[in-house]
Amino acid sequence: SSGINAEYGGHISYSTKRRLKKLLTKFYPTVKLNVVFTRGFRLSNMFAYKDRLPLSCRSSVVYYTQCAKCGPSAAYVGKTKNTLHERFYSSSGHLHPSSKNSALLGHLDSTGDPECEFIFRDIKILDTTKHDYKLRYVESIILKYEKQNLNTQERSIPLNVV
Numbered sequence: 001s002s003g004i005n006a007e008y009g010g011h012i013s014y015s016t017k018r019r020l021k022k023l024l025t026k027f028y029p030t031v032k033l034n035v036v037f038t039r040g041f042r043l044s045n046m047f048a049y050k051d052r053l054p055l056s057c058r059s060s061v062v063y064y065t066q067c068a069k070c071g072p073s074a075a076y077v078g079k080t081k082n083t084l085h086e087r088f089y090s091s092s093g094h095l096h097p098s099s100k101n102s103a104l105l106g107h108l109d110s111t112g113d114p115e116c117e118f119i120f121r122d123i124k125i126l127d128t129t130k131h132d133y134k135l136r137y138v139e140s141i142i143l144k145y146e147k148q149n150l151n152t153q154e155r156s157i158p159l160n161v162v
Contacts, residue, residue: 002031002032003035004035005037005038006035007038008037008038020033021035055120055125057084058084058125058128059081059083060081060129060132060135061080061126061127061135062078062125062126062142063077063078063084063123063124063126064126065118067116068116068117068118068119069116073149074107074149076104076148076151077126077148078094079138079139079156081135084123095118104150106150133157136156137157139156140158
């Protein structure tokens with residue numbers, strides 16, 4: 001059995017398929033031909049289907065950020081169901097001045113270096129999913145195998161990994 005992909009060209013495609021199969025059967029009776037038609041070139045194939053949301057509007061993500069000066073030695077991995085902007089700048093967000101227990105603000109305070117900062121546009125999205133439990137699993141796996149020194153928690157959800 002052999003197969004080929006051919007660009008669909010309307011009704012003539014089916015008659016061409018029949019002729020091709022007849023010709024192949026005449027010279028190679030044991031070979032079965034399977035012709036699959038694909039969509040041809042379209043202008044729409046050259047563009048993304050949807051526009052990408054700006055970083056601040058992305059939600060249900062596992063993210064990575066690091067200090068602009070200290071680099072990976074001051075990195076943090078987290079997850080949020082809210083938008084990233086809410087997670088970082090709301091009243092309980094990472095970078096809101098009144099936020100308590102923020103590992104990122106704790107780093108900035110402990111170093112006292114004015115060059116230390118967390119730049120919002122440099123946040124990297126590691127994964128995205130619609131379900132919170134999947135976010136927690138992904139975050140837990142990353143926290144287990146990629147130690148980030150600003151993370152105080154060891155995991156989001158218990159992992160029974162051998």
